[in-house]
Structure formats: structure tokens, C-alpha cells
Amino acid sequence: xxxxxxxxxxxxxxxxxxxxxxxxxxxFWQVNQFDFVNIDDGVYVTxxxxxxxxxxxxxxxxxFTTTYAEFWHPLTWxxxxxxxxxxxxxxxxxxMTNLILHILSTLLLFWLFNRMTGALWPSAFVAAFFALHPxxxxxxxxxxxxxxxxxxxFWMLTLCLYVYYAEKPDVKRYLVVLFSFICGLMxxxxxxTLPVIMILLDYWPLKRFESKKGDLILWQLKEKIPFxxxxxxxxxxxxxxxxxxxxxxxxxxxRMVNAPVSFVTYLEKTFWPHHLAFYYPFSVQLSxxxxxxxALLIIFISVFVIMMIKRLPCLFVGWLWYAVTIIPVIGIxxxxxxxxxxxxxxxxxxxxxxxxxxxIPPLFKNEKIRKIIxxxxxxxxxxxxxxxxxxxxxxxxxxxxLSQHALRVTKNNHLAxxxxxxxxxxxxxxxxxxxxxxxxxxxxxxxDDGLKNRGLYYFKLGNYARAIEDLNEAIRLxxxxxxxxxxxxxxxxxLGQYQKAVNDYSETIRLKSDSVHAHNNxxxxxxxxxxxxxxxxxxNEAIRLxxxYAEAYNNxxxxxxxxxxxxxxxxxxxxxxxxxxxxxxxxxxxRGLCR
Numbered sequence: 001x002x003x004x005x006x007x008x009x010x011x012x013x014x015x016x017x018x019x020x021x022x023x024x025x026x027x028f029w030q031v032n033q034f035d036f037v038n039i040d041d042g043v044y045v046t047x048x049x050x051x052x053x054x055x056x057x058x059x060x061x062x063x064f065t066t067t068y069a070e071f072w073h074p075l076t077w078x079x080x081x082x083x084x085x086x087x088x089x090x091x092x093x094x095x096m097t098n099l100i101l102h103i104l105s106t107l108l109l110f111w112l113f114n115r116m117t118g119a120l121w122p123s124a125f126v127a128a129f130f131a132l133h134p135x136x137x138x139x140x141x142x143x144x145x146x147x148x149x150x151x152x153x154f155w156m157l158t159l160c161l162y163v164y165y166a167e168k169p170d171v172k173r174y175l176v177v178l179f180s181f182i183c184g185l186m187x188x189x190x191x192x193t194l195p196v197i198m199i200l201l202d203y204w205p206l207k208r209f210e211s212k213k214g215d216l217i218l219w220q221l222k223e224k225i226p227f228x229x230x231x232x233x234x235x236x237x238x239x240x241x242x243x244x245x246x247x248x249x250x251x252x253x254x255r256m257v258n259a260p261v262s263f264v265t266y267l268e269k270t271f272w273p274h275h276l277a278f279y280y281p282f283s284v285q286l287s288x289x290x291x292x293x294x295a296l297l298i299i300f301i302s303v304f305v306i307m308m309i310k311r312l313p314c315l316f317v318g319w320l321w322y323a324v325t326i327i328p329v330i331g332i333x334x335x336x337x338x339x340x341x342x343x344x345x346x347x348x349x350x351x352x353x354x355x356x357x358x359x360i361p362p363l364f365k366n367e368k369i370r371k372i373i374x375x376x377x378x379x380x381x382x383x384x385x386x387x388x389x390x391x392x393x394x395x396x397x398x399x400x401x402l403s404q405h406a407l408r409v410t411k412n413n414h415l416a417x418x419x420x421x422x423x424x425x426x427x428x429x430x431x432x433x434x435x436x437x438x439x440x441x442x443x444x445x446x447x448d449d450g451l452k453n454r455g456l457y458y459f460k461l462g463n464y465a466r467a468i469e470d471l472n473e474a475i476r477l478x479x480x481x482x483x484x485x486x487x488x489x490x491x492x493x494x495l496g497q498y499q500k501a502v503n504d505y506s507e508t509i510r511l512k513s514d515s516v517h518a519h520n521n522x523x524x525x526x527x528x529x530x531x532x533x534x535x536x537x538x539x540n541e542a543i544r545l546x547x548x549y550a551e552a553y554n555n556x557x558x559x560x561x562x563x564x565x566x567x568x569x570x571x572x573x574x575x576x577x578x579x580x581x582x583x584x585x586x587x588x589x590x591r592g593l594c595r
Contacts, residue, residue, distance in 0.1 A: 013114065016124045017107055024103050024131045027390050031095035031141050035398045038422050039278060039415075040144035043069050045080060046089060049516075049546060055081045067241035072234075075186040076147040094143045101149040102140045106131040108156035109350065113357075115163055116205045122357035125378055129353035132385045134273040134392040136349075138342040141396035142278075147188040148346050154184030155191055155347060162198055166206050178226060185230060189238040190347070195227035196324045204313035239333075249337065254284050259330045260294040261286055262340040266326060270345065270352050273385070275409035276392055278402055279416060282339040314358035321351030338415075399423040414444040418453065425457050433457065448477040452484055459491050467491055482512035489518075493525055501525045516546045520555065527559060535559050550579035570594035 007015075036046055045051060050062045055078070063077035079097070087093025110127035114120055130136070139148035158180040165173040184191035199220060202208040212219045249255070269276065302323075305315040325348035331339065364370035395405040400423050406416035421436035437454040441447055455470030471488040478484065489504030505522035508515050523538030539556035542549055554576035560569035573594055 009120070012120055016110060016120065016127075020106055020110060020124070020127055020131060021103055023128070023386065024106060025099070027132060027386050028099050028102070028140055028393060030390075030393060031099055031396070032092040034091060034095050034141065034396060036089075036091045036094075036143060037396065037399045037402055037419075039142075039399070039402075039419055040069070041091075041142075044144045044146070045084070045094065051077065051081055052084055053081075054085050070241050071147065071189070072237050072241050073147050073151075073187055073189070075183060076150055076188065079150055080146055091143065094146070095141065098140050098143065098146060098149050101146075101153045102131070102136075105149065105152045105156045108153070108160050112156060112160050112163065113205075113354075115160070116201065117358075119358070122361070125357045125382070126350065126353040128382050129356075129385070130350055132382055132389050133270070133345075133349060134276055134385065134388045135269060135342045135345045137276070137389055137392045137396065138278060139346045141393050142343075145343055148343050151184050151188035151191050152347060154180055154187055155194060158184055158191075158194060159197070159201070162201070163206070166202070166208060174223075178230075181227060182230065185234045189234050190325070190329065192231035192235050192238075193325050193328060195224050195231055197321060198227070199224065200317045200320055200324075204317045250282055250284065252332075254282075255332050257286055257291050258282065258339055259332050260298060261290050262330055263323075263326065264294040264297055265340060266345055266348070267352070269342075270349050273388055273392075276342055277406040277410050277413070277416070278342075279406060279410070279413060280339045280341070281410060281413050281415075282337055312359055312362065315355050318351040318353075318355035318359070321354065322348045323351075325351070412443045414440040414447050414450065417443065418447065418450045421450075422453055430457075430461070446477050448474040448481070448484075451477070452487065456487055459487075459494075464491060464495055480511060482508045482515060482518075485511070486515065486518050486521075490521065493521065498525050498529055502529075514545050516542045516549055516552070519545070520549070520552045523552075523559075524555060527555070527562075532559050532563060548579055550576045553579065566594070 036042070042048075048068075050059065050066070050068070053059045059081055060078070063074040063081070066072075066077075080094070083094050083097055106127050109130055110123050113123035113126055117123060139145045139152075158177060161173070161177045161180050165177050181191070181194060184194065202220075209216060250258075301319060305319045309316045326344060329341075329344040361370055361374060364373060395401050399419055403416045403420035403423070406413055407420070410416065417436045417440035421433045421440065423433075424430075424436065425433035434454070434457065437450055437457070440450045441454065444450070451470045451474040455467045455474065458464075458467035458470060468488065468491055471484060471491070475481070475484045475488070485504040486508040489501045489508065492498070492501035492504060502522060502525050505518045505525065508518040509522070512518070519538045519542040523535040523542065526532070526535035526538065536556065536559055539552050539559065542552040543556070546552070553572045557569045557572035557576060560566075560572060
């Protein structure tokens, strides 16, 4: 006669932790073989000299003072610096760090709801939904989205610590919650909505409102004001970092029209994750039927969850979790030219999972039937999500796969054409690359980055006139972009039009004073013009900005030797060689003069 196996609650919890970890690893393990992609990974890692200086005092200072890449997220920079210390430019290491953070967030999410509700399997479902949903691939498989997975980790940690505080309020626990919240804000500003989520959890499932009926408003104000004040400060910092007065966004009317459609499209993709892409082109041709239909659906669901608030508070809390976290990035306040982005559902979709986990079981009155249906349906649903996530993840293996997939599932995607063209050109597929560049510009004639890239490739092909024509148009469209002047200056330099080159390098430096390459290149032009003192000033500044800049030492050596200052020239030549510049033939010649 078989005995029934009794498993304690702790053992069940441990099983859930182990299964969540193993399944998430299995679905995402492929990322350790992935490359960097040429969408922001260059900005964040491969072309970021500040990050590649490693974890130093200068690097720490830079991380906490820069709004580079239009964000102030010092902890994100520090985490990437640590990765560089450990992995160099081996992309697999960065991807695995993202995956580890994603798994930790998943486990914390399970702990959070299991602790608050005591409901093991609904909590496990919410955590698995978060871990395995295809919409979350973008946040995990994209190195540049380190800010997403890092901020999500602190989001979950803050809520877990908040539950500890709610169980036994005291100053020490409160300060720990506040510190974790600040860490989240310093990872990504999207965490600003977390105080609202705390209030929602106070209502359900913590039910703290029931014990504070007399002084409800005063209690919430006293407890949450520091959090809301920090959210306000970080929101202002974000607006400042994103403020680009010369960038032309779509008019407010089109953004307002796009908002409800995107809101509902996120919902649709949550339940039916199809045609996922890294970039969704903004459309100004949405029908009023789509707009009003989406708005009516949002109103209907909102009214329904309010009507059910007493009976099923989980619906109200889950719906507001979703809405509150998605609205700040719905596109009304614009920070990009896309219609929507999968990464914006990374935290918000948890609200939908909560609605499903606690809202569906009451539909079945018979406990036995409920268990059979829910276990079968829940397992099947998560299995399908895992398979779709594995497939979606595979597209992030490299830039070509990613952009080709985007072109298959979207229409008029200029950015996907541009990304594909960039990669094809680097692989020597020149004609195919130029076709994609031209198609990108045909779709979006004001695609300034595409014009810049096509101009550079015309330059590499020796077609200087077309190169300058494209860069002129890119500068006309975005006159505040320093790199555009730098690249045009390089072309003028190669053409021997030195004064035009100086003008463009000078404009680059005016717009971006720490551009070491612009200082170095302008110094080279001054040298060719015989303006040696100006050349020395630029080389000195380039070296001040980047003390291991071998080429600048090499070039300054030439100036010193040309002026008969042999000791200074030889010192710089030797320094250049120590830094690895002896591979440059001129550097070797200079060093030879010093023997």
C-alpha cells in the first residue's frame, strides 16, 4: 500500500525556486553565444571609452555625473564597467549578467507574492509568467537594456523589503526600503512609479488599509512622501537628460492618438505575442475606429475592475499595476520616434499576470475541477510562452538576424533597414548594404542617422561628392549632432580642404568638448597647415581627456621633433610605443630618430 508523500511548505517553495531557475536558464541559455548588436550596444559598451576605462575613480566620477546616452543611471554604468573588468568585449559575459539579474528578479517576485498572499501556485504562475514571456526577451537579450533588468531587480527587492517593513514597521526597515528604491532609480528612471505600486499592495494583498481607517490619508502621506519626492526629482533629471529641442518628434495630436492604440496593442501581445520586433515604426495613419475602439476597451475594463473591487480586489490592483507602469512610457511625452517597445512591458505585464492568477480561479466553483483545469491550462500556457520566448530570443543572436526578422514582421521599418545595411557593409556586402540604406532613406527621408551612415560608406567607396551631400543633409536635419560635423571634417581633411576640416572639427568640439578624436584630428590639420602651436594645444587636450591615447602622443611627438624639441619628442614617441602605437609606421620611424 503506497503512502502519500507529504511535502512541507518550505520544500514546495524550494522546488518552485529550483524549477523557475532551471526553466528560465533553459529558455535563455542561448544568450551566452550572442554577439553585441549595432543598436545602442556600441553607445553603451563597444564604443564607450569611459566604460572601457573600467572601475576606476575617474570611471566612478563619470558614471555619477554624465547624462551620456540621454539617461542618468550611474548604477547601470557601474554594472557594465564591472562586466568590462571581467569579460572585456566578450558579449556572452554581458548577456549572462542580464540573464542572472532576470532570474533573481523572478525569484524575488515569487517570494513577494507568496509572502503577501500565502498562495503558492498563483505566486509561482506570476513569477513564471514574468520569467518566460516573449515580450521580455528584448530586456534580457539586449546588452544595452541592462538598465531594464537591473532596475527590475531593485524594483522587486524594494517591494520585498517593503513587505518586511509592513509586517513590522520601524525606522531601520524603512530606511533600507528607501535605499533600495534609490538604487532602482539610479538604474532606470522607470522605477518612479513604484510608490504607487506600494499603495496598491497596501490595499491588496497586504490589506493595510483595513487597520488604518481613521487616519488613512495622513498615514499614506507620512509614509510615502519621501518616495514620491525622490520620484519627482528623478523625473526632472530624466526630462533634462532627454531634452533635445532640435529633434523633431511627431506632433502631440498623433502621439495622443497613438497612446490608446499602443496601450491595447501591449495587452494584445501579452496574450498573443506575435510579430515582435525591436522597433515598431510610428504610424500617422491610424483610423479613428482603432483609436475609439481602443479607448472604449480601456474604459470598459477600468469600469469593470472598479465594480469588482470588493469581490476581486486582485483585478483592480493588477489592472492599475499595468496601467500605472505603462502610461509614463506610452509615448505622449516622447523620448523616441517609435510607436511602442516590448521592453516597456517588462514590469507592467506583472499586473496582468496577477489578474489572471487570482482572478480566474473563482470562476470555477468545484475545487477538483478547478485544480484540473487550472493546472492543465496554466502549464500549457506557460509551455507555449517558453517555446515562443526561446524562438524570439534566437533572433537576438546578431544584428542581421534581428533586423531581418523585424523586416519580416513589420512594414516600412526604416531602422531595421538601416541596422541591416550597417552590418552588411561591415561584412563587405556593399551593394546589398547600399540598397538597404537607400530603402531606409526612401521610407523616412529625414532619417539623419541613415544619411550619415550612407555618407560614410560613400566616402569609403571614394564617392566624396555623394558622401558630403548626405552629411550636409544629415546636418541640416540635426544641426546639434557633433559626430556629423566630425565625419564631414574627416572627409574634408582627406580631400585636402583643410580650412573646412578645421571648421567642422571646431564645431564638433563646440558641441562636444570632450571629443578626443576631434581634438586629435584638428591637431593633425593644424600640423599640415604649419600652425604648430595650435596643433600642440589640441594634442595636449586630447591627452588630457584620454591619458592612454597613443595616437595623440605619437602625433605630438612629430610636432616636437619638427620644432627641434628632441627630448620632448622622443619622450612622447616612447610613450606612444608603450601604449601600443608602434604598430603605426610613423611612430616606429619617430622612435628610430630617437636612438
